[in-house]
Amino acid sequence: MTVPAGRAKLGDRKSLPVRLAEDLRDRLARREWRQGDQLPTEAELVTAYGVSRATVRQALKTLESQGLIITHRGRGSFVADDSMIRAGMQELTSITSTIREMGHVPKMIYHHRVVRPAKPDECDTFDLPENAEVLDIQRKILADDITVCYSYDVLPRWAFPADFQAADLTGSVFAYLAEHGGPTPLRALARVHAVTRPEVVWDKEGLADDQLFVLLDQLHYDQRSRPFMHTTSYFIEGRFNFTVVRTSPGR
Missing domain, CATH: 3.40.1410.10 (Chorismate lyase-like)
Known part of the structure; x- marks a missing residue:
């Protein structure tokens, strides 16, 4: 799994969960993670982006609601099938x-x-x-x-x-x-x-x-x-x- 080197910077126009979701969505679109790949853990994203665990969870929930990832409790979040x-x-x-x-x-x-x-x-x-x-x-x-x-x-x-x-x-x-x-x-x-x-x-x-x-x-x-x-x-x-x-x- 890859995470940004150091703390990733998010803009300041929108709320943190929205900005984090948009950044992760951009990375998914660039195929930084492929279908079936596991995303960084909540703890890794907290460290990488310098945000709270609540912010990470809300951003991941947004991506899940959009069908971009699938979250399995106790296992983590995975990239969903992108064929549709x-x-x-x-x-x-x-x-x-x-x-x-x-x-x-x-x-x-x-x-x-x-x-x-x-x-x-x-x-x-x-x-x-x-x-x-x-x-x-x-x-x-x-x-x-x-x-x-x-x-x-x-x-x-x-x-x-x-x-x-x-x-x-x-x-x-x-x-x-x-x-x-x-x-x-x-x-x-x-x-x-x-x-x-x-x-x-x-x-x-x-x-x-x-x-x-x-x-x-x-x-x-x-x-x-x-x-x-x-x-x-x-x-x-x-x-x-x-x-x-x-x-x-x-x-």
Whole structure:
């Protein structure tokens, strides 16, 4: 097992557990440890990074929730199988960020990006006046040129700058909003379903009509508790898996 020589330095923009998790995730992405390898022990990480054991445990729990490592009590933490994309169900990050953090190359192909009048149900969802507009996005998301998800997103026009054009959006919606002073995702209400809906595959990629998708239907809220993004994302089962970390009360 390898650990940094001396104390590794972490930046100071975020909390220690978050920064430690990000640093370890970067090292995993660089293949410093391979599938099945054991990570340094908690004690070794405490020494290497100069942080508390509680910080190390929280960072490792974050990596486990994202499906990057598997922790066995009494044995340690091991690098998980990286042949598929995994995400923690409780993690509020973009799909492309998750793909990149798992060591794969994300890519998007758009069916369309259009600003259009909001439908009545969208006005209700986002609390918009009748003449409001929304951005309607349909795209597929790839990892290493393999399609893992078809995503249908709707956002109110107010979330974007006044001079925004639909073609300006070429990557992560969250990243674009962060770069242009838009709403910040603070929480999301999600429903998860297993579905077979061949109509979502708009490019006829060759998936079978009975292809199983994991549908993640989410409504995102910003720091002012305003709903600002409704996503219906169809993840191709077996290519993108979700993990849920459950702990007993008191842990």
